[in-house]
Amino acid sequence: MRTPGDYVVAAHNTNVVISWNVLRAAAELGINRIAQASSVNVIPLVWTERKDFEYFPLDEDHPCRPDEPYGLSKVICELQADTIVRRYPSMRVASLRLSWSLPRRADALRDDPERRKNDLWGYVQEDSAADAFLLAVTDESGRWSGHERFFITAPDTASEVPSLELWERYWKDVPIKEGNDLSGHKGFFDCSKAERLLGWVHSNPE
Template identity: 60%
Template sequence: MRNEANSTKLGINRVAQASSVNVITLVYSQEPHFDFFPIDESHPCLPDEPYGLSKVISELQAESIVRRFPTMRVASLRLHWSVPNRAFAQKLEVSRAKNDLWGYVQEDSAAESFLLAVTRPTDKWPSAAEAFFIVAPEITVDSPDTSELLQEHWPNVSIKEGKAMSGRAGFFDCSKAKELLGWEHNSTSA
């Protein structure tokens, strides 16, 4: 915490750190488990492997830092697979992408999330340390569509009320990032 102490003395009180969608059980897990779709920040974080665990620990550290340094604000950005564009992400076989929930984030959109996390007002944040999913709103594949993938691979996972899982809709809900950071995925070069 020495770096944070020195930072606050210099008037630096904003941190954006790279977390990962792997805080929940995803690609590195023995068997991913999902409580609901689309996944948002309220989903339990129960990793069974070192990478996901390290990201959960970094988010816990953020909570500790803001308790110690009350003027500090920390955004943990739960990034998905960062790629140049959707076409690049489509190179992964549909069956291999299952444990990633066919997700990705474009590099430019990921970079923008860091800028927004350290420049946007934090007065509406529920706490001084917040996590945000940073994922494209659409899946990497055109066919099968989201509802077909859901029925084939995750038929027993419930869908959150008021949410649609059809077309190319992604399995992640990034509305918190939009509301509190002003972040939206740039799909123009997708």
């Protein structure tokens, strides 16, 4: 459930219960390759009242401290994947932390960049997101096992404003991680782990 319309019950419970049911059923049926939809909102973004960024670009090592039920539900889904692979070591689970999934970059653009500051102007083209799911369940390179988390976002922002200007305007108190930069329209998410382990690269932005 992508949007927490019911802040108290539905968003959290639906995500958590369905994810566990799928993981457990797969384990009992001997299905050993699973890709589940997580979210960039495991790190407090859109629906939080308190932003908690330690550095940019965000990667899988960044702490997850959600204060709302949607992000919490996705953290729990990832913990459930940790649990299932401990019990069933032959299973391999990828939790794909998707950004806003849309057909085209143009669909994510807004005239006022402040409208999208809370999700860091992120997006992912739907065909590229689908590629990530396919790679997660078909890859036999042996580069990973067990449960892994992956950010799946476009390498650029959905904004015509340069990324450094966005950072200076809205997030200048958040440090840029050493060895990284926000030149041009580079995105605020680091997807290098997905490229390294899955061989996933976002299709050329429009």
